[in-house]
Structures are given as structure tokens and as C-alpha cells.
Amino acid sequence: MSPVLADVLQVSALIVALALVHRPLGDYMAAVFTSGKHLRVEKWIYRAVGANPDTEMRWPAYLRGVLAFSAISVLFLYLILRIQDDLPGSLGFTAITPDQAFNTAASFTSNTNWQSYSGESSMGHVAQTAGLAVQNFVSAAVGIAVAVALVRGFARSRTGELGNFWADLVRGVVRILIPISVVAALLLVAAGAVQNFAGIHEFTTVTGQTQSISPGAVASQEAIKDLGTNGGGYFNANSSHPFENPNGFSNLVTIFLLLVIPFSLPRTFGKMVGSVRQGYAIVGAMATIWFVGVVLVTWLEFAHPGTASQLAGGAMEGKEQRFGEGASSLFAVSTTMTSTGSVNSFHDSFGGLSGGVLLLGMMLGEIAPGGVGSGLYGMLIMAVVAVFIAGLMVGRTPEYLGKKIGTREMKHAACYILVTPALVLIGTAVAMATGHGESSMTNTGAHGFSEVLYAYTSASNNNGSAFAGFGANTEFHNTALGLCMLLGRFLPMVFVLALAGSLAEQKPVPETAGTLRTEKPLFTGLLVGTIVIITGLTFFPALALGPLAEGLAA
Numbered sequence: 001m002s003p004v005l006a007d008v009l010q011v012s013a014l015i016v017a018l019a020l021v022h023r024p025l026g027d028y029m030a031a032v033f034t035s036g037k038h039l040r041v042e043k044w045i046y047r048a049v050g051a052n053p054d055t056e057m058r059w060p061a062y063l064r065g066v067l068a069f070s071a072i073s074v075l076f077l078y079l080i081l082r083i084q085d086d087l088p089g090s091l092g093f094t095a096i097t098p099d100q101a102f103n104t105a106a107s108f109t110s111n112t113n114w115q116s117y118s119g120e121s122s123m124g125h126v127a128q129t130a131g132l133a134v135q136n137f138v139s140a141a142v143g144i145a146v147a148v149a150l151v152r153g154f155a156r157s158r159t160g161e162l163g164n165f166w167a168d169l170v171r172g173v174v175r176i177l178i179p180i181s182v183v184a185a186l187l188l189v190a191a192g193a194v195q196n197f198a199g200i201h202e203f204t205t206v207t208g209q210t211q212s213i214s215p216g217a218v219a220s221q222e223a224i225k226d227l228g229t230n231g232g233g234y235f236n237a238n239s240s241h242p243f244e245n246p247n248g249f250s251n252l253v254t255i256f257l258l259l260v261i262p263f264s265l266p267r268t269f270g271k272m273v274g275s276v277r278q279g280y281a282i283v284g285a286m287a288t289i290w291f292v293g294v295v296l297v298t299w300l301e302f303a304h305p306g307t308a309s310q311l312a313g314g315a316m317e318g319k320e321q322r323f324g325e326g327a328s329s330l331f332a333v334s335t336t337m338t339s340t341g342s343v344n345s346f347h348d349s350f351g352g353l354s355g356g357v358l359l360l361g362m363m364l365g366e367i368a369p370g371g372v373g374s375g376l377y378g379m380l381i382m383a384v385v386a387v388f389i390a391g392l393m394v395g396r397t398p399e400y401l402g403k404k405i406g407t408r409e410m411k412h413a414a415c416y417i418l419v420t421p422a423l424v425l426i427g428t429a430v431a432m433a434t435g436h437g438e439s440s441m442t443n444t445g446a447h448g449f450s451e452v453l454y455a456y457t458s459a460s461n462n463n464g465s466a467f468a469g470f471g472a473n474t475e476f477h478n479t480a481l482g483l484c485m486l487l488g489r490f491l492p493m494v495f496v497l498a499l500a501g502s503l504a505e506q507k508p509v510p511e512t513a514g515t516l517r518t519e520k521p522l523f524t525g526l527l528v529g530t531i532v533i534i535t536g537l538t539f540f541p542a543l544a545l546g547p548l549a550e551g552l553a554a
Contacts, residue, residue: 007326017256018263026267032175033148042170053167058160059501062149065165066142066493070109073135078105080131089125091200091214103478108135110489111143111371113232113341113464116473120214120235125197132232133221140228141172143373146493150377153500154401155273157508160501177228184223184257192246193219218243226257229371231341231464239344251323255331258340262369265376273401277519282379284524289368290337293361298329300354336361339371341464348467356547359454362461363539364531377496384413386530390516399515402508412499419491421538423460423484428453436476442469450546460488
């Protein structure tokens with residue numbers, strides 16, 4: 001079988017699987033967040049934290065719940081990492097340094113999972129499971145909760161109440177993430193992924209050298225790492241390590257996991273607002289951008305110039321040798337267009353133009369389909385902007401799902417859009433101006449600049465992947481990137497919830513003959529165009545200095 005045919009079959013199988021799951025999973029999640037009943041285990045959790053799940057919250061109270069829970073999570077994880085050597089199951093590893101502990105705590109709490117450390121040589125069992133794996137669940141559930149709150153803002157009227165954060169958080173973990181993760185972990189174990197709590201093993205490599213490897217609860221962490229669009233691997237090599245990703249089947253399963261909830265949440269949105277066709281319009285925009293990205297990166301990598309690359313059938317240096325160029329490209333696009341950050345190849349090894357597509361996937365706001373929860377609310381923010389632009393073009397008050405998009409709503413949307421570009425560009429500029437960026441580069445010139453730009457794009461957009469050549473484990477980068485992760489995660493949530501509260505207070509506007517039909521393919525096209533234009537205007541100069549300059553010079 002030719003590599004091209006194998007790649008086409010792989011992408012086709014993935015699309016079919018996602019299409020089959022889209023409706024039942026989307027409907028199930030809608031039922032979870034509209035149910036008035038509480039499971040017994042959920043009631044235990046509510047009593048333990050002292051929360052009343054039936055109390056409705058306005059957006060400031062909902063936001064306080066998000067921020068308070070996340071702040072406690074940062075402190076809790078930071079403490080675990082700082083006292084790791086005093087905990088059982090530390091495997092003899094020492095405590096994590098203060099700057100790296102802050103970076104890691106900020107990373108996993110913000111659903112970024114950026115790693116400036118090697119997990120197998122610095123983290124024991126307690127830190128990996130009670131610390132990192134727990135945050136994989138709850139940080140993903142926070143994103144889902146905020147997305148559901150925004151959906152309620154569209155669905156409700158004449159009230160500022162958006163639901164209960166604690167109920168949404170607990171339901172997301174107990175009813176959605178844990179059940180799917182259990183099934184996924186069993187599939188990965190069956191495929192050959194490691195799952196144990198053994199100590200450090202000494203292995204003799206093919207060159208006769210001795211290597212120490214610490215196995216652990218890898219399959220279970222791998223499952224939630226991808227399902228929750230987290231990305232933090234048990235090993236430094238992430239999903240290119242055979243203990244995490246043993247074969248082609250496990251590779252396809254992991255790609256499916258990181259896409260399945262983000263692609264299903266638009267169905268949940270459609271069910272909750274009473275029009276599944278609105279959900280189809282949103283998922284259509286997501287799928288269009290994702291598919292174009294897959295095709296572009298795969299084609300660019302197979303067509304990479306140079307005799308060595310042509311003889312190898314592609315630019316295979318740093319790619320996944322077991323699965324081929326296509327699987328590496330599919331994984332790379334899927335992980336950068338979600339907020340996952342897991343990798344099965346080194347993105348530093350992609351060509352200038354294909355690496356630029358990966359960068360652009362994050363710069364779009366990771367909304368195609370985006371992170372768990374964050375992809376949906378990011379896309380809905382862009383839909384609000386697209387409706388506003390359409391209203392200006394025809395000279396009428398913009399409306400979306402029966403809600404007027406006025407000055408207040410656009411201020412919230414504009415502030416949301418401006419947060420991450422400001423963090424990316426200011427962070428990159430400061431790193432380059434102070435010399436910390438240049439000193440951390442492995443490469444020089446345009447590719448070296450791309451390494452720095454990629455790092456701050458990944459952190460600010462809560463992705464977590466990296467150009468592998470970038471040396472991030474310094475006091476400056478640990479601190480700066482940690483701040484970018486926290487601000488890039490929680491500042492946008494402020495504007496999302498403020499917008500949700502504003503929408504929920506409105507009186508519904510009746511549909512007329514002049515109302516823009518936002519469930520039609522025409523609106524999907526307008527939405528895609530709005531996303532690309534806004535991102536292009538914002539990031540084109542930076543992309544021109546890095547990946548575009550490198551690609552055109554090749």
C-alpha cells in the first residue's frame with residue numbers, strides 16, 4: 001500500500017469515527033448539563049466542598065468559582081512538586097525547583113501542560129498521578145463548564161443566571177471525562193501501553209549503553225491527557241514513546257480522543273439552544289479549518305524540497321518513523337488546532353511553511369475544533385464577531401440566536417480576541433529584546449525566531465507543544481511562560497462569562513425576514529473568513545519574520 005493511500009484511509013477512518021460519535025456524545029453531554037438530578041457520588045463531593053449545586057449563579061459568582069478553584073489547584077500542585085522527595089513513591093527524585101514548580105503548576109491548572117522537564121527522570125508516582133493526572137481531569141472540566149455557561153447565556157433570557165459552577169465542574173468530571181477515560185485506558189493497555197506502579201528499571205540499549213526508565217500509570221494518564229486536550233506526557237518523548245503510543249492503532253485512538261469532545265460539543269450547543277442546525281454550522285467551520293490544515297501540512301511535508309527528503313519520501317528527520325509522514329502530520333495538525341500539545345514527532349523538524357501552518361492553528365485561538373470547552377466558546381465568540389460584521393454590511397442591528405449584539409457584547413468579544421495576541425507578541429518581543437529568547441534557541445535565523453514565537457504562542461493559547469529545539473528550562477522562561485499560561489487561560493474566561501451574563505439578561509428578539517440565517521452554509525463560510533482575516537491581520541508580521549521567511553528561502 002502506498003503511503004498516500006494509507007494516509008487517506010487513516011484520515012477517512014478518523015472522520016467516520018468522529019461523525020458516528022458526534023450525535024450520541026453531543027446529545028449525552030447536553031443531557032448531563034440540563035439534568036436536574038444529582039448522582040450519589042456527586043452529592044458526596046458537594047457536601048465535602050460545602051457547595052449547593054442547586055444554587056444558580058450570575059456571571060460574577062460563576063467567575064469567582066472558576067478563579068478560586070483554579071487558584072487552589074495551582075497552590076496544591078505547586079506544593080506537591082516542592083515536597084516530592086518527602087512523599088511516598090517519589091522513586092528517589094528530588095523536589096522540583098521553585099521556578100519550574102510554578103511553571104508546571106500553572107501549566108497543568110491552565111490545561112496547557114507545557115513541560116520544561118523530563119517526566120521519567122524528575123517525577124515520581126504521586127506527583128504524576130495525584131498531582132498532574134488530577135489536574136488533567138479538573139482543568140478540562142473547568143473549560144467545559146465555562147463553555148456550558150456561555151451556551152446558557154444564549155439559551156436563557158431575562159435572567160443573569162448561568163447555572164452552578166460546582167455542579168458543572170463535578171458533572172463534567174464524573175459523568176463525562178472519567179467514564180470515557182476508563183474505556184480509553186483499557187483500549188490503550190490492550191494496544192500495549194504501560195500501566196503499573198513499578199520502580200525504576202535498568203535497560204541495555206542496542207548500542208550497549210544503560211538506560212534508566214521509570215514506568216507508571218501511563219495508559220490512564222495518556223487517556224485523559226488526550227481526551228481532556230491536556231497534552232502532558234508521562235515521558236519526555238510524549239506520544240512518540242512506545243510506552244505511551246505503542247503502534248498504529250494506539251496512534252489513531254489518541255488522535256480520536258483529542259478531537260472527539262471538541263467536535264461533539266457543537267451538537268451539545270445546538271441541543272441546548274433548541275436548534276441542532278446552529279451546532280452543525282459551528283462544527284462545519286471547525287471541520288473546514290481542521291481539514292484544510294491536515295491537507296496543507298501533509299502535502300507540504302511530502303513535497304519538502306531537498307534531495308535527501310525526496311529520497312526518504314518526505315522530511316522524515318524528527319518524525320514518527322513507525323507511522324510515516326502522514327500520521328505525523330495528522331497528529332501535529334490535530335494537536336495544534338486543539339489545546340492538546342501532545343506530540344508524536346518533533347514540530348521543530350517540520351518545514352518552514354508546514355511549521356507555519358501549525359503555528360497558525362494555535363494563533364487562530366485553537367478553535368478548529370479547539371480545546372475541551374475552550375474551542376466551543378472561542379468559536380462562539382468569533383460567531384458573535386461575524387454576526388456583527390454582517391450586520392454592519394447590511395445596515396441593521398446584529399442578532400445571533402435571538403440576542404442583539406450591541407456595544408457591550410462587542411466590547412467583551414473584542415477584549416477576548418485581543419488577550420492572547422497581546423500575550424504572544426509582547427512575550428516574544430520581551431524574550432528577544434532581553435536576549436533570553438536568542439540564548440534558548442538551538443537554531444539561528446528565521447527558524448530560531450520561530451522557536452521563540454512558537455513557545456509563547458503555545459503557552460498563551462494553552463496548547464503546550466513546543467519546537468523541540470527551544471531550551472525553555474530557565475528561570476526567565478519558566479516564569480514568563482507560566483504567567484502567559486495563567487493569563488491566557490483565565491483572562492479570556494472573564495470576558496466569556498461577562499458576555500454570557502449580558503446575553504442571558506436580554507429579552508429575545510423575534511426572527512424576521514431580515515434576520516441573518518446563522519444555520520446556513522453561507523454563515524459558516526463567513527465565520528471561517530472572519531477567523532482567518534482577523535488572525536492574519538494580527539499575526540502576519542510575526543509569521544513573515546519566522547516560518548514564511550524560512551519557507552520562502554528554502
